[in-house]
Amino acid sequence: MAVQDTTSPPVLFVVGTAGAGKSSLTTAFQRWARFLEVDVLTINLDPGAERVHHDPEFDVRDLVSLSEVMDEYDLGPNGAQILAADLVAAQAHDIAEELEGLSGDVMVIDTPGQVELFAFREASSHMIEVLGNDQAAVIYLFDPMLSRSPSGFVSQMLLSSIVEFRLGLPTKNFLSKCDLLDEGELEKIMEWGERLEILEMALYDEAGGQRTEFAINQLRLLQNFAQTPGLTPLSSELEEGLADILSFAEALFGGMGDSRDGFASDIEHERDTIE
Numbered sequence: 001m002a003v004q005d006t007t008s009p010p011v012l013f014v015v016g017t018a019g020a021g022k023s024s025l026t027t028a029f030q031r032w033a034r035f036l037e038v039d040v041l042t043i044n045l046d047p048g049a050e051r052v053h054h055d056p057e058f059d060v061r062d063l064v065s066l067s068e069v070m071d072e073y074d075l076g077p078n079g080a081q082i083l084a085a086d087l088v089a090a091q092a093h094d095i096a097e098e099l100e101g102l103s104g105d106v107m108v109i110d111t112p113g114q115v116e117l118f119a120f121r122e123a124s125s126h127m128i129e130v131l132g133n134d135q136a137a138v139i140y141l142f143d144p145m146l147s148r149s150p151s152g153f154v155s156q157m158l159l160s161s162i163v164e165f166r167l168g169l170p171t172k173n174f175l176s177k178c179d180l181l182d183e184g185e186l187e188k189i190m191e192w193g194e195r196l197e198i199l200e201m202a203l204y205d206e207a208g209g210q211r212t213e214f215a216i217n218q219l220r221l222l223q224n225f226a227q228t229p230g231l232t233p234l235s236s237e238l239e240e241g242l243a244d245i246l247s248f249a250e251a252l253f254g255g256m257g258d259s260r261d262g263f264a265s266d267i268e269h270e271r272d273t274i275e
């Protein structure tokens with residue numbers, strides 16, 4: 001049960017490349033957490049979203065419509081996304097005021113598909129500052145298909161590290177839609193996430209010397225500074241890995257739901273025992 005509180009709940013921003021599964025995760029996590037009596041509030045920050053299946057406390061489409069911005073300012077979809085983000089950021093304080101005092105355990109924010117737009121524009125930094133309220137983290141989603149090749153996997157590690165660096169928030173990486181990978185592929189990708197030297201060998205085979213050395217050296221450096229290394233499989237479809245998201249949030253912000261001292265780890269343990 002959520003505690004009545006005048007402060008806003010901690011915030012998880014769901015970030016990842018286009019189609020990585022951000023909106024599905026937001027929906028699945030809210031639904032899944034309900035059964036644990038963890039009150040997950042959501043926000044849709046993507047003005048281009050066609051459909052929103054979660055139940056947002058705030059939907060950016062109520063403020064700006066991407067198609068209207070395109071028409072009114074004669075812009076293409078990317079230009080319109082940028083302008084829409086600026087228009088929304090200009091009202092960030094009003095939005096935060098509207099959300100103030102909401103009682104909930106955690107707020108999950110679905111972000112636009114253009115990860116570079118979210119990570120690099122000042123508008124997003126402003127939104128994070130205002131909505132995050134010094135209690136925020138990032139759930140970063142790896143695309144499963146891109147993760148199947150060593151270079152695709154490394155590119156996503158680098159991108160995630162850049163997002164972490166740019167936003168300055170604790171970041172945890174998840175391998176999205178893991179149900180789409182066969183067992184061998186999943187095992188291989190998880191091993192790359194755990195052992196840099198195995199990834200290095202795979203990358204040498206695929207990309208050759210100079211590119212590999214460049215990428216691996218970058219990764220080594222970045223990983224030295226990573227707060228939460230590793231990669232966790234996630235499937236919104238099968239509700240897999242959702243407990244890991246809750247554990248991550250609990251580790252940062254304290255226990256949530258009925259069991260305020262780490263319900264998620266109990267669930268995972270129970271599940272492992274059953275399997």
Ligand SMILES: Nc1nc2c(ncn2[C@@H]2O[C@H](COP(=O)(O)OP(=O)(O)OP(=O)(O)O)[C@@H](O)[C@H]2O)c(=O)[nH]1
Pocket residue numbers: 016017018019020021022023024025046111112113114176177178179180234235236237238
């Ligand atoms: N099999 C499977 N499909 C998934 C899963 N999560 C999402 N999908 C599918 O992947 C596609 C993209 O999912 P979205 O949740 O819309 O991804 P997104 O990151 O919000 O996409 P954009 O907002 O357009 O960047 C949809 O067809 C989803 O049904 C999953 O866990 N398993």
Ligand SMILES: [Mg+2]
Pocket residue numbers: 022023024046049110111113
């Ligand atoms: Mg989406």
